[in-house]
Amino acid sequence: MAIQDITNNVWQYSNVKKIHIELSSRCNAACPGCQRFVHNSPVVNPRLVQANVSLEQFQQWFPPEVIAQVENWLFCGNYGDPLAANDIYEILEYICEYSKAGIRINTNAGLRTPELFTKIGNLFAKSKQRNREIAFSIDGLKDTNHIYRRNVVWEKVWENLMAYVSTGARACWDFLHFKHNAHQIAEIKMLAHKYGIDLFIKNPFGVDKKAMPAFDKNFNLEYIIEHAHDNGYPHFWPAKPDYVAPMPDKIHAEGHIECLSIQKHRNAIKTEIYVDSLGRILPCCFVPGGLVPTYFEWGNQLQAMYEKIGDANNLNSHSFQEILDSGVLEVYSRSWENKDIAICWIYCGKNTAKDRIIDNLYESKK
Numbered sequence: 001m002a003i004q005d006i007t008n009n010v011w012q013y014s015n016v017k018k019i020h021i022e023l024s025s026r027c028n029a030a031c032p033g034c035q036r037f038v039h040n041s042p043v044v045n046p047r048l049v050q051a052n053v054s055l056e057q058f059q060q061w062f063p064p065e066v067i068a069q070v071e072n073w074l075f076c077g078n079y080g081d082p083l084a085a086n087d088i089y090e091i092l093e094y095i096c097e098y099s100k101a102g103i104r105i106n107t108n109a110g111l112r113t114p115e116l117f118t119k120i121g122n123l124f125a126k127s128k129q130r131n132r133e134i135a136f137s138i139d140g141l142k143d144t145n146h147i148y149r150r151n152v153v154w155e156k157v158w159e160n161l162m163a164y165v166s167t168g169a170r171a172c173w174d175f176l177h178f179k180h181n182a183h184q185i186a187e188i189k190m191l192a193h194k195y196g197i198d199l200f201i202k203n204p205f206g207v208d209k210k211a212m213p214a215f216d217k218n219f220n221l222e223y224i225i226e227h228a229h230d231n232g233y234p235h236f237w238p239a240k241p242d243y244v245a246p247m248p249d250k251i252h253a254e255g256h257i258e259c260l261s262i263q264k265h266r267n268a269i270k271t272e273i274y275v276d277s278l279g280r281i282l283p284c285c286f287v288p289g290g291l292v293p294t295y296f297e298w299g300n301q302l303q304a305m306y307e308k309i310g311d312a313n314n315l316n317s318h319s320f321q322e323i324l325d326s327g328v329l330e331v332y333s334r335s336w337e338n339k340d341i342a343i344c345w346i347y348c349g350k351n352t353a354k355d356r357i358i359d360n361l362y363e364s365k366k
Contacts, residue, residue: 010262011271011283011329013321018272019062019070020285022077023085024052025277028111030150032214032225033204036079041215042150048079051277055087059094061279061315067098071270072131076106078288080277083111089119096123102131106174109136110152114163121167133170135200136161140181141188147180148204148225150214162195171197176204179226257336258350260284273324279315281323283332286347302343305331 027034030042038045062070073095075082082088082105095103103124109117117134124132138161139145142154165171173192177185185201192199204212204227212225261272261284274282282288287302311317312328335341 009325009327009330010269010333011273011324012327013324015269015271016273016324017070017270018072018074019275020074020076020272021053021275022080022277022288023075023082023088023091024080025050025077026052026084027080027108028084029081029108029152031148032150032212033148034079039215039219040213041219042217043219049278050080052085053087053091053277053279054085055090055094057279057316058087058091061275061320063320064098066320067095067101070099070101072102072104074104074106076104076285077277078285081107081111083107083109083116089116089123092120092123096127100127100129102129104133104135104172106135106137108149108152109138109157109160110149112160114159117160117164118167121164121169124169125167130170133172134164135172135174136197137174137176139176139178141184144181144184147223148176148178165195165197171195173197173199175199175201177201177228178204179228182228255345255350257344257348259333259336259344259348260286273329275315281313281315281320281329283329287332287341287343302341305341 025036025048027036030037032040036044036048044050075088085091088105092103095101105120120134124134136157137149138157139148145154145157146152161171173188175181175185175188189199191197211227214222214225216222261274263270272284274285274288276282276288280288309328309331312326313323315323318326332341332344336344339345
């Protein structure tokens with residue numbers, strides 16, 4: 001939706017139909033491109049507050065009347081894996097009790113047990129709804145998945161995947177396409193077909209036309225991850241705490257915002273909001289980077305804005321409806337004309353070529 005189409009508070013309570021929530025900011029993996037780590041290393045950003053959302057918190061934040069209004073739930077996030085949340089199954093049961101909403105869980109599948117994956121699968125299969133699924137983020141096979149999904153144990157991944165699909169519940173395979181796993185796509189397609197899994201081949205952001213370095217805990221280069229289609233070149237980020245990556249050229253181009261979290265259906269507006277593991281409401285999953293001070297200029301820009309907002313968007317201080325109807329999220333839509341919030345332009349800015357970064361996420365969907 002372009003700037004000129006935005007009027008009043010589009011994120012008001014009655015418009016919200018999708019909630020993307022990060023149930024946990026903890027994770028078993030050490031993916032080089034993840035924001036939770038310092039400079040592509042396994043060192044967790046010391047300024048990240050690691051937390052899990054409990055069933056009690058979830059019920060407080062989202063009472064039954066909110067659950068009944070929401071049409072889709074996405075359990076993913078920026079810093080953690082939803083399976084790291086102890087109460088994930090009880091939270092899913094709570095949603096299913098009050099709603100027929102769609103549910104999608106994104107996980108690297110290296111956490112928890114086959115028994116839990118079986119329970120979730122049975123819960124989803126019992127509802128006989130095809131809009132409830134687990135998306136397994138698996139980037140290769142036994143000899144390649146760990147190259148990007150560092151610390152994820154293949155045997156555990158496969159056991160959990162097989163336990164889930166055995167229930168008949170819908171499963172998706174989210175496959176990041178790199179140079180090192182490109183030769184396995186034919187076999188992965190065969191496996192996905194064999195087990196009735198929907199395969200999604202994705203373009204890995206941060207690697208296109210630039211190779212991604214993977215550093216060890218001492219910030220020594222371990223290896224380089226290359227894009228599947230470009231020869232690429234190593235892009236070494238200095239492993240220094242005072243390094244700040246500059247704004248990308250994207251925000252300097254002419255164009256307009258087409259916000260991914262806002263959709264127009266006939267005469268109605270449907271919006272998505274993002275909730276982090278500390279209960280803060282934001283318009284989408286791209287902007288929380290500034291909640292944890294980062295090594296990017298745009299992240300520090302966001303951090304300054306969040307300090308002004310304070311707890312006005314926090315579910316531990318205000319109700320879901322109070323926050324959304326207060327207009328606190330309008331700071332984003334008001335910024336679009338002057339490009340005051342760079343991250344909105346980085347991901348959802350459309351220039352004369354009619355492209356957004358997010359539009360190029362999928363190579364194919366099978």
